[in-house]
Amino acid sequence: MELRGGETIIFNLGDIKAKWQLSKIDGKLVKIFDENGTYKQMPYDNFMELLEKGFAEIYKDTEIEDMG
Numbered sequence: 001m002e003l004r005g006g007e008t009i010i011f012n013l014g015d016i017k018a019k020w021q022l023s024k025i026d027g028k029l030v031k032i033f034d035e036n037g038t039y040k041q042m043p044y045d046n047f048m049e050l051l052e053k054g055f056a057e058i059y060k061d062t063e064i065e066d067m068g
Helices: 044-052 061-067
Strands: 008-013 016-026 029-033 039-043 056-059
Touching: 029 044, 039 044, 044 056
Parallel strands: none
Antiparallel strands: 008 016, 008 056, 016 029, 029 039
16 A cells, blocks of 8 residues: 555554554654644554554545544
8 A cells, every 4th residue: 555645544552542644654754643633753664563463554534534
């Protein structure tokens, strides 16, 4: 999946569920905004590991609206 920014990331870490907005991927950093609008960065490799292990899922905005 090609990530361009604007996608929604749902993190599911046990009891914690978070919905973050992908800003962009810049080199080896994933730049995101959390639910409160706070800017954060995460190493690209860590982000990919969360996806591979099923702790995070990526949705385009239209898919989130469909989840309602």
